[in-house]
Amino acid sequence: xxxxxxxxxxxxxxxxxxxxxxxxxxxxxxxxxxxxxxxxxxxxxxxxxxxxxxxxxxxxxxxxxxxxxxxxxxxxxxxxxxxxxxxxxxxxxxxxxxxxxxxxxxxxxxxxxxxxxxxxxxxxxxxxxxxxxxxxxxxxxxxxxxxxxxxxxxxxxxxxxxxxxxxxxxxxxxxxxxxxxxxxxxxxxxxxxxxxxxxxxxxxxxxxxxxxxxxxxxxxxxxxxxxxxxxxxxxxxxxxxxxxxxxxxxxxxxxxxxxxxxxxxxxxxxxxxxxxxxxxxxxxxxxxxxxxxxxxxxxxxxxxxxxxxxxxxxxxxxxxxxxxxxxxxxxxxxxxxxxxxxxxxxxxxxxxxxxxxxxxxxxxxxxxxxxxxxxxxxxxxxxxxxxxxxxxxxxxxxxxxxxxxxxxxxxxxxxxxxxxxxxxxxxxxxxxxxxxxxxxxxxxxxxxxxxxxxxxxxxxxxxxxxxxxxxxxxxxxxxxxxxxxxxxxxxxxxxxxxxxxxx
Numbered sequence: 001x002x003x004x005x006x007x008x009x010x011x012x013x014x015x016x017x018x019x020x021x022x023x024x025x026x027x028x029x030x031x032x033x034x035x036x037x038x039x040x041x042x043x044x045x046x047x048x049x050x051x052x053x054x055x056x057x058x059x060x061x062x063x064x065x066x067x068x069x070x071x072x073x074x075x076x077x078x079x080x081x082x083x084x085x086x087x088x089x090x091x092x093x094x095x096x097x098x099x100x101x102x103x104x105x106x107x108x109x110x111x112x113x114x115x116x117x118x119x120x121x122x123x124x125x126x127x128x129x130x131x132x133x134x135x136x137x138x139x140x141x142x143x144x145x146x147x148x149x150x151x152x153x154x155x156x157x158x159x160x161x162x163x164x165x166x167x168x169x170x171x172x173x174x175x176x177x178x179x180x181x182x183x184x185x186x187x188x189x190x191x192x193x194x195x196x197x198x199x200x201x202x203x204x205x206x207x208x209x210x211x212x213x214x215x216x217x218x219x220x221x222x223x224x225x226x227x228x229x230x231x232x233x234x235x236x237x238x239x240x241x242x243x244x245x246x247x248x249x250x251x252x253x254x255x256x257x258x259x260x261x262x263x264x265x266x267x268x269x270x271x272x273x274x275x276x277x278x279x280x281x282x283x284x285x286x287x288x289x290x291x292x293x294x295x296x297x298x299x300x301x302x303x304x305x306x307x308x309x310x311x312x313x314x315x316x317x318x319x320x321x322x323x324x325x326x327x328x329x330x331x332x333x334x335x336x337x338x339x340x341x342x343x344x345x346x347x348x349x350x351x352x353x354x355x356x357x358x359x360x361x362x363x364x365x366x367x368x369x370x371x372x373x374x375x376x377x378x379x380x381x382x383x384x385x386x387x388x389x390x391x392x393x394x395x396x397x398x399x400x401x402x403x404x405x406x407x408x409x410x411x412x413x414x415x416x417x418x419x420x421x422x423x424x425x426x427x428x429x430x431x432x433x434x435x436x437x438x439x440x441x442x443x444x445x446x447x448x449x450x451x452x453x454x455x456x457x458x459x460x461x462x463x464x465x466x467x468x469x470x471x472x473x474x475x476x477x478x479x480x481x482x483x484x485x486x487x488x489x490x491x492x493x494x495x496x497x498x499x500x501x502x503x
Contacts, residue, residue, distance in 0.1 A: 041392055041418045041431060042340065042366055043176055046458075048134050048152045050088055050496030053454035054440015055398025056412030058360045060346030061274065061284040064442075065450075065500045066136035069150035069184055071360075072284045072346065074196040074274040076138050076146035076186035084502045088134040088152075091495040096124045096159065098430075098486050101466075103166030105250050105482040107216050110223055115250035116166075117482065123165035127158060143188065150182040154202065155339065157429060164252070167427040167484030168211035170469050172257070174428045175207040182270070192276040200268040200288070206295045206335060207261040208374075208428065213480055214304055215254035219245040254304045260333050260374055260383075262297025268339075280350040290341045290368060299333035299376050331378035340419075341365040354402045358412075362394045366419035372428075376478075383478045384471035385426060389419035396436070410440035410454075425465045430488040432463035440496070448503060454496035463488040 047053045049067035052060075062068070063075025066086040100123065106114040138148035158175045161168065184198030226241035248254055268291040274284040346360040366389040374383040398412030414436035420429065440454035466485045471477030 041394065041416045041434065042364065042369075042389070042420075043155045043157045043429060044340075044364075045132070045153050045156050045178075046416075047090055047456070047494060047496060048088065048150075048154075049086070049136075050090070050440065050452040050454040050498035051086075051442065051500075053090070053456055053494065053496040054410035054412065054438055054442075054452065055358060055400065056396045056414040056436045056438040056456070057394075058346070058358045058396035058398035058412045058414070059348065060286060060344055060358075060360045061282050061348035062356075062358060063274065065452075065498075066138040066148060067134075067150075067498065069136050069138065069148045069182060069198075070134075070152055071344070072196075072272045072274055072286045073148055073150075073184040073198055073270070074186050074194040074272040074284065074286075076140065076148050076184065076196065077144070077188040077194040078274070079138060079140050079146065080502060081140045081142070082503060084138040084140070084500070086136040086498055086500045088136075088496065088498045090132045090134070091129060091497075092132060092492060093129040093494070094127050094492040095490065096127060096430075097122065097489045098124050098161075098165075099489075100166045101464075101485040101487065103482070103484045103486065105169060105213060105216065105480065107219060107249060108481055110219065110245075110249070112219070112246065112249050114483075117168070117250075117252075117484075118166040119162070119164055123162045123167075125160040125162060127160070132156075145188070146186040148184045148186070148198075150180070150184070152180055152182070154178055154180045155204075159428070159430075161427070163211070166486070167482070168255070169213055169480035169482035170426065170467070170484050171208060171210055171428045173207070173209040177205040179203045184270070194274045196270075196272045198270045200270060200291065202266045202268065202291050202293075202339075203263070204266065204293050204295060204337070205261070205263040206297075206337075207259075209257060209259045210480075212256040212258055212301070213250065213254075213482065214256045215248040215251040216480070218254060219249040222248070256301065256303045258302070259300045260297065260335075262295030262333060262335060264293040264295045266291040266293045266339075281347070283347045284345070286342075286344045286346075288342045290365065291339045293337045293339070295335045295337060297333055298330070299374075299378075299380070300330050329376075329378045329380055331376050331380070333374055333376050335372060335374050337372075338368045340368060356400050356402075358398045358400075360394075360396045364392050364394070364419070367391050369419070374478075381476035381478045384474055385428070385469070386424055386472050387426075388421055388424050390421060392417040392419045398438075406444045408442040410438075410442070412436070412438045412440075414438075422464065424467065425463060426467050427465070427484050430463045430465060430490070432461040432488070432490075434458055434460045448501060450500045452496070452498035452500070454494070454498075456494040456496070458492045458494070460488075460490040463490070 060071040068075035134152040140146040186196035222245035229238040268289040272286040344362040369389040372385040396414035420431040438456040468483040
């Protein structure tokens with residue numbers, strides 16, 4: 001992104017009167033919204049139940065506790081009569097490494113050669129391990145009717161880079177937070193068949209920061225002024241302006257920044273069915289709709305602290321007076337996002353009294369995400385990031401072994417395809433195909449209370465990237481024309497704890 005400061009820009013006081021609403025859900029049931037680096041493909045969080053996590057999310061047709069609200073709420077009719085509560089706490093420890101392979105920035109039409117922006121060493125700030133809670137409650141009123149409410153984190157991601165890293169003009173910091181409230185009703189019209197329907201009220205908050213190459217903005221203004229001077233016959237002045245442009249072009253001393261954040265509530269729905277083929281086998285289908293969000297908030301622009309007064313005056317006609325805030329054109333901003341639809345097919349088969357097998361195949365309609373377009377309420381052109389995501393499948397398989405009356409052991413594996421196509425992979429979400437390996441257990445304290453524990457390991461394929469922030473040539477575009485090249489290596493370890501109680 002870059003933009004030459006405008007005369008008559010809003011002041012800091014003006015901006016404070018229009019600041020975006022603050023995040024107001026932190027007190028809700030004590031649920032933290034930050035999900036850390038996304039564990040599943042795209043920006044889905046990937047685990048909402050320790051019982052499911054122990055089988056790599058393959059147990060959608062098991063329906064053993066209230067957390068079935070997320071995987072297949074039709075399974076609520078399989079619970080015993082009365083109340084059921086499942087509280088989940090996930091611990092996520094992601095590791096992300098980026099190796100630069102020649103990032104650079106250019107100024108099209110200037111005649112200047114591209115300048116390298118690469119830096120050595122680890123450029124991704126260590127992501128702190130994160131605790132993410134989920135809560136499920138259910139009430140089975142009769143053999144035919146049950147109700148449930150899930151409160152969970154459906155999606156989330158966070159990446160924080162060093163301020164001087166090679167892709168700073170593409171992104172320096174990105175964070176996505178969400179929280180969903182999902183009431184459901186389940187009905188059993190026949191002995192072997194259950195259906196359910198629900199609504200999802202989802203809160204989403206987005207936050208992104210980018211460095212702004214004001215040096216290039218100044219250089220573009222100086223070159224334009226040089227052309228005018230040359231046309232007017234002032235060759236000497238034109239040469240001076242060209243020399244000044246060469247000094248500020250791609251100069252990180254003149255980097256500024258922009259901070260965009262916004263939030264929104266959205267509404268979706270879900271349907272599910274569960275069919276007992278016989279006493280040993282059941283199959284299920286579960287659909288969740290995508291949710292459309294328009295994140296509204298603010299865009300805060302900051303100019304570099306060191307301003308070349310003569311350069312700024314020549315480039316903009318409005319030299320910095322040394323008194324006002326180094327902000328300009330601050331305004332409201334918005335970003336439209338649609339989360340993907342999902343359709344899951346799952347099966348659970350009890351081999352004998354001790355062994356059970358399970359599997360799940362889930363389709364995600366990720367192709368709805370063609371681009372990320374940040375619109376500004378000011379005269380600033382939009383920021384355009386092409387995505388061109390594709391629809392993907394996740395396949396998972398699991399098994400569980402009833403060791404004794406108290407202890408059940410679990411294991412599972414999954415392959416989760418990424419919606420990101422390599423030529424469009426960006427620094428904000430450097431996603432790639434991933435493999436899951438998981439182990440878990442359930443310990444029953446008594447007939448009413450049990451605990452689930454799960455350990456998961458997620459490994460992403462190496463994610464090479466070479467992407468230019470040019471809005472795919474669309475004009476006008478608030479684009480930096482910076483190219484980031486390199487490779488990502490990502491992995492994560494997860495721990496899940498779930499307490500189940502019936503009364």
